[in-house]
Amino acid sequence: MxxxxxxxxxxxxxxxxxxxxxxxxxxxxxxxxxxxxxxxxxxxxxxxxxxxxxxxxxxxxxxxxxxxxPVPIHQIGERWIKKFERGKLAALSELKRQLEKRDE
Amino acid sequence: MxxxxxxxxxxxxxxxxxxxxxxxxxxxxxxxxxxxxxxxxxxxxxxxxxxxxxxxxxxxxxxxxxxxxPVPIHQIGERWIKKFERGKLAALSELKRQLEKRDE
DNA sequence: ATAATAGGCAACCAAATGGTTGCATGTCAA
DNA sequence: TTGACATGCAACCATTTGGTTGCCTATTAT
CATH class of the missing domain: 1.10.10.10 (Winged helix-like DNA-binding domain superfamily/Winged helix DNA-binding domain)
Known part of the structure; x- marks a missing residue:
């Protein structure tokens, strides 16, 4: 890999x-x-x-x-990229929340 | 990128x-x-x-x-990996065909 | 106040990387 | 069979990379 x-x-x-x-x-x-x-x-x-x-x-x-x-490229997508897809929205919203908390 | x-x-x-x-x-x-x-x-x-x-x-x-x-990782998936998904099967079958032709 | 904690900066180093040039080898065509 | 063409091999080079050490600064806790 x-x-x-x-x-x-x-x-x-x-x-x-x-x-x-x-x-x-x-x-x-x-x-x-x-x-x-x-x-x-x-x-x-x-x-x-x-x-x-x-x-x-x-x-x-x-x-x-x-x-x-194309197999190894596909594997990068499956084994690596997809891992970060799950929780992508969570990570972004948490980041947004933290960024906003900065101005308290 | x-x-x-x-x-x-x-x-x-x-x-x-x-x-x-x-x-x-x-x-x-x-x-x-x-x-x-x-x-x-x-x-x-x-x-x-x-x-x-x-x-x-x-x-x-x-x-x-x-x-x-997670955005850049996602973009790699969208802009790059997916490009090679299309035609993945075609590439593999062509490769297989060529490998078999070797033994003619 | 002062010591401990969290991090930043800069110089230095060895090894890996991306490239070159020069020459050798194998295969095809006239 | 001989020249042209397609690729291979090896030595060499400059720059980048991944890491170190030593010291400095800012913040927190006692």
């Missing part, structure tokens, strides 16, 4: 996921296209995404195809 | 949010309790959470009370 959070913490990596979300199965060079980074930098980012299981790759001859794996 | 992702990338900070989720409005020293870090390290983490608007603080005399703000 920590690896996923860390992987998602970088804007370049989120951009790569966005690209794969727009069109899945792109090669390394396709993913590099238009980005202000060297190919090697992109390789590293993709490696981190792959290590976090956010991307799965498939060799096809000399090309490496990258496929997004 | 980037600040929120970065703030959530650290396990210590997520643990602090968990603590506030369990009991809101804790002081700095309460939050330090039991953690294997100096108070100053915790202060820094809380500063990052506050900068990302994940935590709001309120001075009460010499104490500083920390309240969780």
């Amino acid at each position: 920590d690896e996923v959070f860390k992987a998602l913490a970088d804007a370049s990596r989120r951009a790569l996921l966005d690209r794969l979300h727009a069109r899945n199965g792109q090669t390394l060079n396709e993913l590099c296209d238009g980005l202000d980074m060297t190919r090697q930098a992109v390789t590293k980012h993709l490696g981190i995404l792959e290590a976090a299981n956010l991307v799965t790759t498939l060799r096809h001859g000399r090309e490496k195809l990258h496929y997004i794996n | 980037d600040e929120v992702f970065k703030a959530l990338a650290d396990a210590s900070r997520r643990a602090l949010l968990d603590r506030l989720h369990a009991r809101n409005g804790q002081t700095l020293n309460e939050l330090c309790d039991g953690l294997d870090m100096t108070r100053q390290a915790v202060t820094k983490h809380l500063g990052i959470l506050e900068a990302a608007n994940l935590v709001t603080t309120l001075r009460h005399g010499r104490e500083k009370l920390h309240y969780i703000n």
Whole structure:
């Protein structure tokens, strides 16, 4: 889980996921296209995404195809975000109450 | 948005949010309790959470009370996670198809 | 008044991070 | 078969990060 959070913490990596979300199965060079980074930098980012299981790759001859794996993202939503949904309204109203109490 | 992702990338900070989720409005020293870090390290983490608007603080005399703000977490869910929900099944089945095609 | 308590500030440090360059390897096409 | 193309590997670099220590300030309780 920590690896996923860390992987998602970088804007370049989120951009790569966005690209794969727009069109899945792109090669390394396709993913590099238009980005202000060297190919090697992109390789590293993709490696981190792959290590976090956010991307799965498939060799096809000399090309490496990258496929997004939506499962870890979904898990972040289920296991983490949702926990804070419950009690969200309670937290906000309590905060509001405390903020108002300040002026007593 | 980037600040929120970065703030959530650290396990210590997520643990602090968990603590506030369990009991809101804790002081700095309460939050330090039991953690294997100096108070100053915790202060820094809380500063990052506050900068990302994940935590709001309120001075009460010499104490500083920390309240969780669930809104940015919710926004990550809405603006980011949900985007990948749509097409999740499509991505998975395509990945499965490609993986099977490998053995042709 | 004064001691204890709660927190703030700043300098410093090691390790991790995001990036680069240079070169090597494997695969495809002419 | 040889050149072009797609990717891999490794060393190196600057900056950021997560943490420390030492000291200072503000508030509360005795």
